[in-house]
Amino acid sequence: MNPDLRQIPSVDQLLRLPAATALIESFGRPMTLKALRETLSTLRARLVQGQEIEVTPELIFTHSQSLLNAWFALSLKPVINATGVILHTNLGRAPLSQSALQAIFETAQGYCNLEYDLDEGRRGTRSHHAAQLLTQLTDAEDALVVNNNAAAVLLVLSSLAARRNVLIARSQLIEIGGGFRIPEVLLQSRARLLEVGTTNRTRIEDYENALRDSGAAVILHAHHSNFRIIGFTEEPPLPALAELAHRYQIPLVDDIGSGALIDTAQFCLAHEPIVQESLSAGADLVCFSGDKLLGGPQAGIIVGKKDLLEKIKRHPLARALRADKITLAALSATLIHYLRGDWEHAIPIWQMISQSSEVLKERAEHWQAELDAGFVTPGYSTVGGGSLPGETLPTHLLSLPVKSPTRVLKWLRNRPLPIIARIENDQVVFDPRTVLLDQEKTLLDELRQLISQENILK
Numbered sequence: 001m002n003p004d005l006r007q008i009p010s011v012d013q014l015l016r017l018p019a020a021t022a023l024i025e026s027f028g029r030p031m032t033l034k035a036l037r038e039t040l041s042t043l044r045a046r047l048v049q050g051q052e053i054e055v056t057p058e059l060i061f062t063h064s065q066s067l068l069n070a071w072f073a074l075s076l077k078p079v080i081n082a083t084g085v086i087l088h089t090n091l092g093r094a095p096l097s098q099s100a101l102q103a104i105f106e107t108a109q110g111y112c113n114l115e116y117d118l119d120e121g122r123r124g125t126r127s128h129h130a131a132q133l134l135t136q137l138t139d140a141e142d143a144l145v146v147n148n149n150a151a152a153v154l155l156v157l158s159s160l161a162a163r164r165n166v167l168i169a170r171s172q173l174i175e176i177g178g179g180f181r182i183p184e185v186l187l188q189s190r191a192r193l194l195e196v197g198t199t200n201r202t203r204i205e206d207y208e209n210a211l212r213d214s215g216a217a218v219i220l221h222a223h224h225s226n227f228r229i230i231g232f233t234e235e236p237p238l239p240a241l242a243e244l245a246h247r248y249q250i251p252l253v254d255d256i257g258s259g260a261l262i263d264t265a266q267f268c269l270a271h272e273p274i275v276q277e278s279l280s281a282g283a284d285l286v287c288f289s290g291d292k293l294l295g296g297p298q299a300g301i302i303v304g305k306k307d308l309l310e311k312i313k314r315h316p317l318a319r320a321l322r323a324d325k326i327t328l329a330a331l332s333a334t335l336i337h338y339l340r341g342d343w344e345h346a347i348p349i350w351q352m353i354s355q356s357s358e359v360l361k362e363r364a365e366h367w368q369a370e371l372d373a374g375f376v377t378p379g380y381s382t383v384g385g386g387s388l389p390g391e392t393l394p395t396h397l398l399s400l401p402v403k404s405p406t407r408v409l410k411w412l413r414n415r416p417l418p419i420i421a422r423i424e425n426d427q428v429v430f431d432p433r434t435v436l437l438d439q440e441k442t443l444l445d446e447l448r449q450l451i452s453q454e455n456i457l458k
């Protein structure tokens with residue numbers, strides 16, 4: 001039987017209907033036309049296949065509307081992080097402070113003096129803005145902000161060690177998630193890797209012998225970040241490395257990864273390298289991220305000796321890797337919190353790290369009471385972001401005993417404001433530590449909807 005294709009209206013006919021006007025108002029004329037045409041051709045194909053459908057304007061407009069909704073949806077969107085991993089790289093690392101957000105808004109909304117010297121009325125430098133705050137905070141001579149820490153390390157090595165040796169301990173040939181591997185960054189910078197020592201032990205004599213025999217342009221020290229070596233291990237302390245480097249008149253570059261400006265030990269965590277500490281131990285340049293333990297936007301920060309930074313700023317890659325005005329605005333506002341001393345309350349990651357287990361217990365119990373489901377159990381949050389491996393923060397979790405945890409996780413991910421939770425002991429758990437206060441209501445509303453479904457809870 002031939003399908004009746006005559007029941008399909010023309011686009012012109014459809015455009016005369018009020019529903020078309022509504023779509024055009026929301027999505028514009030060209031995309032509405034595209035959606036209508038695509039819908040008509042889909043329906044035509046189904047009729048040709050022999051499907052029995054009644055083609056009504058209502059069907060056409062519903063289908064077109066859902067196409068348009070999908071085409072116009074932002075694929076990058078906010079989520080609720082209920083995993084308890086504070087610097088979750090997959091979830092965008094550090095949420096920003098209110099004043100960092102305000103700075104982004106004010107800077108991006110109009111023009112700014114990004115590269116304009118307001119005193120002199122002529123061209124200025126963008127690196128000046130955050131550098132001034134960074135040198136105040138760390139007592140470094142100068143500073144430069146680039147796209148991320150991988151870019152910082154690449155730029156430093158390209159500027160100071162291209163076609164020359166870079167000396168590094170075998171225990172520090174690290175890989176960070178997302179493809180940052182020290183040997184590969186070295187290769188890209190055209191520096192030659194000169195590895196010394198063994199996987200577990202490297203002594204200062206290993207460095208010295210290599211320097212005497214082969215020479216080097218730089219000694220690179222890299223923080224292990226996301227792993228620990230324990231047992232029969234040895235690495236020379238930073239001051240000894242600095243003394244050796246300076247005796248051979250070459251710089252010591254320290255990639256400390258997280259770039260804490262304050263001591264994590266005050267929160268019962270292991271000690272992470274601190275920028276100021278590395279500089280006072282004698283590192284000539286220190287590289288670190290802006291969005292790990294600093295709690296700011298994605299950025300790579302290089303602080304240290306002025307003459308080295310002058311050379312680095314002149315390298316052609318510096319232009320390619322430079323930070324934009326939005327990053328500089330947010331980073332500067334974040335750094336001000338450290339200068340003023342209100343970082344613990346103003347910067348979200350420190351609020352989260354410093355939350356006590358008792359306060360988190362109250363929050364989890366409040367959730368449990370609101371939902372009248374699940375139970376509260378002690379658990380652990382982690383810092384994440386390649387810092388503090390194996391270190392945990394005691395927390396309290398809301399635990400939901402559901403029949404199919406993976407199916408529930410998928411349902412949660414598909415919410416308009418997606419919720420990312422985790423499975424522990426075959427139950428779905430929610431850690432209040434990383435759930436922002438203004439997202440709590442949405443989380444509870446969604447969970448209420450979840451448990452009201454049949455056959456969800458065990």
Ligand SMILES: *Cc1c(COP(=O)(O)O)cnc(C)c1O
Nearest residue numbers: 148149150176223225257289386
């Ligand atoms: C995280 C990390 C990097 C990479 O930093 P990004 O800001 O993610 O580019 C480099 N080195 C170390 C030691 C790190 O921990």
